[in-house]
Amino acid sequence: MATENKNLSHYDKTAIPSAKQFRFGIVVSEWNEQITGALCEGAKEALLDCGAIAGNIVKWDVPGSFELTFGAKKMIETQNVDAVIAIGSVIQGETKHFDFVCDATANGIKDLNVKYDVPVIFCVLTDNTLQQAIDRSGGKHGNKGTEAAIAAIKMAALGK
Numbered sequence: 001m002a003t004e005n006k007n008l009s010h011y012d013k014t015a016i017p018s019a020k021q022f023r024f025g026i027v028v029s030e031w032n033e034q035i036t037g038a039l040c041e042g043a044k045e046a047l048l049d050c051g052a053i054a055g056n057i058v059k060w061d062v063p064g065s066f067e068l069t070f071g072a073k074k075m076i077e078t079q080n081v082d083a084v085i086a087i088g089s090v091i092q093g094e095t096k097h098f099d100f101v102c103d104a105t106a107n108g109i110k111d112l113n114v115k116y117d118v119p120v121i122f123c124v125l126t127d128n129t130l131q132q133a134i135d136r137s138g139g140k141h142g143n144k145g146t147e148a149a150i151a152a153i154k155m156a157a158l159g160k
Ligand SMILES: Nc1c(NC[C@H](O)[C@H](O)[C@H](O)CO)[nH]c(=O)[nH]c1=O
Pocket: 029, 031, 032, 063, 064, 065, 066, 067, 088, 089, 090, 091, 092, 101
């Protein structure tokens, strides 16, 4: 199912564990801050709506999506979190750099999920245009940050 057929902001609270007992890390890329800032707000709002305590949400900024892997690793190793949400917005430019940043970021975050016993949620938009990013960060398709927060809660609760 493509995003255009699914509202990223929709969730059923009755089907989601309480987030009250968990600590969350959020690592946010500064590139395309208009987008990543909106994704972060969507994630925070959903965490709080599902019972998370504000003092149990730790947020760090990193320069770009490529740095999300290191930021999430550092968050896991030092902040005693139950899940990390990695937030980025990569938008196609004139060159192949987009491909390398997206591939490295996706694989880096995947590798963290293998190495550590702390889930790292991939909240990285990889869009062809700014409008596509806007549509997925609080626009007509909802907010991927909301979706990522719900995934973080479910994964933090997995097996507990
Ligand atoms: N073009 C985008 C970037 N590029 C920067 C890289 O993520 C990285 O910070 C740099 O290569 C230094 O290591 N980052 C994004 O998040 N979004 C982009 O559209």
